[in-house]
């Protein structure tokens with residue numbers, strides 16, 4: 001069965017917002033532990049509120065939800081719970097986003113956030129990288145101040161990203177801070193082409209010089225851009241259940257992943273904000289496999305792409321790719 005094949009497939013997850021892995025049960029537990037009021041009476045009430053028509057609808061609830069995260073232990077518990085879910089999906093390597101500005105704006109210290117997350121990463125069996133995202137609805141000066149705050153922790157931060165409300169906040173708004181991050185030796189990624197136009201994908205490549213594109217769906221609207229992404233082997237971190245929940249696609253049968261694979265784009269499958277979008281990484285693989293009729297060979301390509309697009313050293317990458325080959329050949 002396809003589900004069993006996906007379950008055993010070794011894979012990397014490259015697009016996961018740790019704050020988006022906050023399950024309703026943990027939301028309640030942390031609200032109680034920290035004495036934070038939340039506008040929900042039951043876990044079912046919370047799930048009922050997860051009905052979004054666009055990215056902003058989701059972001060409003062996502063920023064509200066992270067308000068229960070206050071202590072280092074909260075960030076540890078959140079991250080440890082995600083890592084356990086990922087390991088259960090046979091995720092062998094994760095690259096985790098976090099949104100420091102969503103916490104420092106509430107008076108939670110940068111060190112508290114990164115301390116809890118990295119302690120959980122250190123305790124986990126799977127390998128990981130950590131990517132700090134700037135909130136694009138805020139100013140570049142605020143992103144610069146966040147990068148300043150990160151300087152003492154650069155040994156634990158592998159890259160920077162760009163997330164939050166895309167429309168009206170083009171990548172070029174963050175040209176200076178991304179250039180500085182590059183100078184500090186950090187990897188660079190940016191959400192682009194989720195709701196924003198193909199031009200934002202081009203800008204992320206040309207102005208920010210990113211190593212990967214997060215989402216990238218709307219790149220398909222520009223033939224020349226597709227050819228360039230194929231030619232340059234740019235990895236796209238696609239998030240099928242997210243796209244469905246945020247109405248980026250009308251139904252899963254219309255998801256562009258199959259077309260992306262057919263073009264030879266280096267696409268990967270990821271969960272984005274699994275607590276909000278209805279499934280972790282394997283659920284995303286199964287959803288697209290069923291809706292688009294993907295076979296084992298397609299799924300193996302997706303898993304290989306996830307390790308090829310990851311910020312791994314050559315030796316680690318080769319080891320993981322060999323694991324995929326061994327599994328697929330078996």
Ligand code: HPA
Nearest residue numbers: 017163164165191272273
């Ligand atoms: O999918 C997303 N897009 C933009 N910002 C986000 N922040 C969390 N998830 C997302």
Ligand SMILES: [Zn+2]
Nearest residue numbers: 015017163272
């Ligand atoms: Zn995302």
